[in-house]
Amino acid sequence: MSPQPPNPTAPASTPASTAASSQATPPEPFPSGATLVPYNFPTQKLKLRQTQQDKTPLVLVACGSFSPITYLHLRMFEMASDFVRFNTEFEVCGGYLSPVSDAYKKVGLAPGHHRVNMCSRAVDQSSWLMVDPFETVKANQDGEPEYVPTAKVLRHFDYEINTVLGGIEAPDGTRKKARIALLAGADLVMSMGEPGLWSPADLQVILGSFGAFIIERSGTDIDEALGSLSQYESNIWVISQVIQNDISSTKVRLFLKKDLSVRYLIPDPVVEYIEENHLFHNEPNKGGRMSPAADANPGPSAS
Template identity: 60%
Template sequence: MAEETVARRTNSFSNPPNYSFISHRLNKTLRDSNKQPIVLVACGSFSPVTYLHLRMFEMAKDFVRQNTDFEIVGGYLSPVSDMYKKPGLLNARHRVNMCTLAAEQTSSWLMIDSWEAFQSYQRTAVVLDHFDYEINTVLGGVHTQSGEHRNVRVMLLAGSDLISTMSEPGVWSHADLDHILGRYGTFIIERAGSGMDQATDSLARWRSNIYLIPQLIQNDVSSTKVRLFLRRGLSVKYLLPAAVVEYIEENNLYLDDGPGTEKDKGKDSDVSGGSSRKALQS
């Protein structure tokens, strides 16, 4: 039944104009044939992308290596569409450009996928299906060093706010929760005082697919705080990758409080360290 559901979803995929799936940093050969290959996907506004967004992937990598039988073969940031309709959302072109600069200049394994960004709003469950389709159907998954084929498991990476919204009645549809947590699974970066125990209790059905990762060094940098600093003319150096800071300055982004934070038609948003989607995912 799950395979039939994914087949129906992939048959309805439509790509944005001139879209191609980026996979130049995807590791096509497993280092350890006893491990299950996984790809981490973080969905969010990334307006702008911060060091905490990037740090989430490194925390997950450490956790996976020390506590699981998974092997990470790639990591993706998937900026949300402009049609997400969150007030002040900076346009997708700028957000994708900033994420690309951050990934290419600070990481050796992270990539940006623009499929979600440059089209109508897509639910998280559909975004994960898209990655599954591109990696396992189009690219053919990965192989062991002896040549054995392996499908890659796509897993969502997010901040603790995600689990909080998933445990709220009426925010996510049960079908999407079952698809995201049941078929794929998620890594959640915990934050101090976030009350994860209560949130995960209400999601007990999928507990085996929810991996909670503690922040050993607390970091509360958020896109919201960064935008506030920028509007007040304060420095954001060392909060964001240097290339992202330069891009913001060159394009005069986040300078005012209006519906557009770019002088022409920019918009902005925040992800609070992950993928908080406060709308019914149905």
């Protein structure tokens, strides 16, 4: 199994010409009925028809705790969208936030339905960002929350978009397979570069079959990590963070526990939701992080 740091980028960006590497269509990754509540894959903001014939459709997926979601999580998508537009042969057709399962058992992790609701409020005004609750409703055979490794999350999106929906329609009416890619912060690649933390099989799926767009962070040196991932360099795109932003969910929770204002650190609708539901105030620790042996669904930022 691969590692499990919290849900959370390669010096020079890699060639965009390799972006269209093929992905084998996987079988349905999750049996029907294996969820805590009825589930429907969200497609309301997914661009089902491209505007540029010569581009490869791209869907960005950020896995993370989002406890709570911050402006940095949202800015990551906008930075990636700009980067894709000017530096690659992709056309962004959608962006998804995928909050991690309650089975992750991370300190400060609010219940899944609250994290999904906060993310939904945060992206309500976005024309292209959506929240997929699948990880938070995935259940095991005993009806308990089940952790979903990052590799399986990406396969889930590939199945829903490319198998169920049949991909994205090009301007000429043909169907194209969408490229699914992980969107994350520099700490993700750094964790992937640590020997023994991630399983080779999962790395092959995440970076070999799908790929990742990584946001650089001040204070992080990922050169060494990227060196150990050199076999995947054609599937890793590094995005510079021109305006530094170190807001994290951890810092937001600390402010809330101290009864300090978090306005302008996170979206107002999220602030209101936290206040309405009395989240993160004097909450007890929920136990330690999962063992590094279990795949950590690293996401956009250390949270």
